[in-house]
Amino acid sequence: MPFTPSMEKYRSKVKEVVLGATREQGGTRAFTVTVGGETSLPFLHFEGQIAHRPVIGLEVWDVAPADWPACLVPYFEDVFHDPAAWARKGVAEYGVDLIVLQLRGADPDLNDASPEECAGVVRKVLAAVGCPLVVLGCGKAEKDNLIMPAVAEAAAGENLLLGVAEQDNYKSLTAACMVHKHSIIAQSPVDINICKQLNILITEMNLPADRIIIDPTTAALGYGLEYGYSIMERARFGALQGDTMLAMPMIGDIGAEVWRTREAIAPRSEFPSWGDQIDRGILWEATTAAALLQAGIDILVMRHPQAIKLVRQNIDDLMVKSSHAGQANL
Amino acid sequence: MFIIGERINGMFKDIAQAIREQDPGPVQEWARKQDAAGARYLDINTGPAARDPLKAMRWLVEVTQEASSLPLTLDSTNYEVIEAGLEVCKRPAMINSVPAEWPKMERVFNLARKYSAAVIGLAMNERGIPKDAESRVALCLELVATADSFGLSMEDLYLDPLVLPCNVGQDHGPEVLLTLRQVKLLASPAPRTVVGLSNVSQGTRNRALIDRTFAVMAIANGLDAAIADAGNEELVEAIATARILMNIDIYCDSYVDVYRKQK
Numbered sequence: 368m369p370f371t372p373s374m375e376k377y378r379s380k381v382k383e384v385v386l387g388a389t390r391e392q393g394g395t396r397a398f399t400v401t402v403g404g405e406t407s408l409p410f411l412h413f414e415g416q417i418a419h420r421p422v423i424g425l426e427v428w429d430v431a432p433a434d435w436p437a438c439l440v441p442y443f444e445d446v447f448h449d450p451a452a453w454a455r456k457g458v459a460e461y462g463v464d465l466i467v468l469q470l471r472g473a474d475p476d477l478n479d480a481s482p483e484e485c486a487g488v489v490r491k492v493l494a495a496v497g498c499p500l501v502v503l504g505c506g507k508a509e510k511d512n513l514i515m516p517a518v519a520e521a522a523a524g525e526n527l528l529l530g531v532a533e534q535d536n537y538k539s540l541t542a543a544c545m546v547h548k549h550s551i552i553a554q555s556p557v558d559i560n561i562c563k564q565l566n567i568l569i570t571e572m573n574l575p576a577d578r579i580i581i582d583p584t585t586a587a588l589g590y591g592l593e594y595g596y597s598i599m600e601r602a603r604f605g606a607l608q609g610d611t612m613l614a615m616p617m618i619g620d621i622g623a624e625v626w627r628t629r630e631a632i633a634p635r636s637e638f639p640s641w642g643d644q645i646d647r648g649i650l651w652e653a654t655t656a657a658a659l660l661q662a663g664i665d666i667l668v669m670r671h672p673q674a675i676k677l678v679r680q681n682i683d684d685l686m687v688k689s690s691h692a693g694q695a696n697l
Numbered sequence: 698m699f700i701i702g703e704r705i706n707g708m709f710k711d712i713a714q715a716i717r718e719q720d721p722g723p724v725q726e727w728a729r730k731q732d733a734a735g736a737r738y739l740d741i742n743t744g745p746a747a748r749d750p751l752k753a754m755r756w757l758v759e760v761t762q763e764a765s766s767l768p769l770t771l772d773s774t775n776y777e778v779i780e781a782g783l784e785v786c787k788r789p790a791m792i793n794s795v796p797a798e799w800p801k802m803e804r805v806f807n808l809a810r811k812y813s814a815a816v817i818g819l820a821m822n823e824r825g826i827p828k829d830a831e832s833r834v835a836l837c838l839e840l841v842a843t844a845d846s847f848g849l850s851m852e853d854l855y856l857d858p859l860v861l862p863c864n865v866g867q868d869h870g871p872e873v874l875l876t877l878r879q880v881k882l883l884a885s886p887a888p889r890t891v892v893g894l895s896n897v898s899q900g901t902r903n904r905a906l907i908d909r910t911f912a913v914m915a916i917a918n919g920l921d922a923a924i925a926d927a928g929n930e931e932l933v934e935a936i937a938t939a940r941i942l943m944n945i946d947i948y949c950d951s952y953v954d955v956y957r958k959q960k
Contacts, residue, residue: 560947560948560950561949563949564950601947610947610959612949613947
């Protein structure tokens with residue numbers, strides 16, 4: 368019996384955001400990455416266009432992480448002290464689409480790296496890889512307002528994705544993105560109203576809406592993933608129904624959230640019934656990512672190469688269109 | 698709910714004069730104003746005085762499109778005039794309007810199909826405007842069935858339950874609101890709804906207050922569009938707020954500005 372799926376007609380779409388800039392565009396990237404452009408809910412190919420596949424960015428730090436679980440060490444120990452080599456390895460061996468450089472060393476309680484030192488790290492990583500770059504500060508607003516303008520200037524024209532702007536601290540980063548031609552991550556604390564308002568505030572400073580990526584803040588499986596999921600889902604519905612101030616692609620920091628949960632890192636000896644820690648941790652990260660893909664996430668920031676491999680396979684499968692193009696025979 | 702901006706109408710002196718003198722100035726000024734204030738369509742009406750209404754409609758459409766990229770609602774009881782306008786519309790337009798009468802429905806739904814236009818269907822026929830919701834809904838059902846038989850999608854059919862001035866037909870108010878609720882059940886997806894908002898306050902002394910109060914009540918009952926003056930700021934603010942309270946738009950502190958800018 369022929370089956371015709373019922374289809375929603377949406378009147379709008381998610382904006383397309385281009386990351387990176389090639390030589391012709393004023394940067395030095397070998398290629399750019401475009402995210403967004405969806406005209407229906409995630410992976411409903413029969414209903415609309417999933418214009419670009421979700422991409423995976425590898426988390427790279429400017430300092431060797433002291434608290435990463437041992438199961439990650441074999442993959443990165445040779446590069447932990449060299450962000451450029453770390454980024455290169457991520458692209459060459461683990462096949463990631465983007466590098467997400469975190470300037471943790473700028474933290475006044477860690478290395479208190481200077482703006483110039485931070486800009487230097489960014490330059491080195493840019494020289495090491497051809498893919499577009501996401502650059503995040505140390506997470507302390509006062510210091511980030513010093514280092515991010517320096518980073519933006521040092522990489523002028525590269526169209527980096529710089530983060531993060533928050534409701535009470537967005538002006539300095541927005542201005543830096545405007546002047547030096549970068550894109551911005553607008554982060555809100557699991558709050559759709561603030562998410563929308565922040566996008567308005569940023570666009571009122573005249574940064575075009577198609578240079579904003581939403582970070583609605585996500586959590587790991589078991590730690591409130593469903594809250595982040597609901598916000599993403601609501602934002603995406605809004606985008607498709609014509610809410611232009613929610614029509615931006617979305618990013619989520621999955622690796623950092625997952626690799627501090629007990630479920631991902633506790634050894635088998637502590638919870639014998641949970642099974643092997645290494646497999647469990649990989650699955651915890653991959654499952655968190657897989658769930659957020661269904662909520663409409665466009666950029667996944669991840670850590671474990673094996674989890675990345677699983678999620679890439681998942682994205683490959685989800686991007687296959689139905690051969691029946693909207694009509695299946697049951 | 699969105700606003701169909703109502704000011705480009707030959708009933709207004711400045712527009713009538715503009716048509717006579719072929720002066721695009723006033724038409725384009727109103728088009729820009731309504732557009733900037735948050736209208737999502739612009740209603741175009743040559744008015745009764747135009748000597749050559751076909752030519753006047755074509756001219757109004759052309760000069761309006763030079764000033765605004767909004768789609769147009771072509772407002773006339775003469776379908777030759779509407780077709781003259783449809784021929785020069787750059788974006789799919791809306792036909793304003795058709796009653797639940799043959800052969801008018803046939804003529805209009807054929808036009809809609811030919812020009813990919815939406816249609817405003819009036820809850821009335823040869824016998825006039827019904828008194829109660831039940832009869833209004835019956836006429837709407839005729840419009841829904843006919844539109845469907847001509848292949849028009851329900852998203853392109855705007856049913857107008859017909860609002861009467863509250864100082865004349867006070868008993869019609871609740872019937873109109875009930876009609877708005879009930880016509881949403883006639884088809885899936887549901888047909889859209891529209892009213893000519895200023896009718897409700899015709900001849901009263903508190904026009905703006907009555908208009909925006911009724912707009913909010915109608916939104917709560919399922920109203921999708923209103924022909925109204927987008928330049929009425931308090932009306933636009935009330936509509937934006939009603940959309941928030943009805944969970945149509947997602948709240949943020951600047952929600953009124955967002956509504957104005959949204960196309």
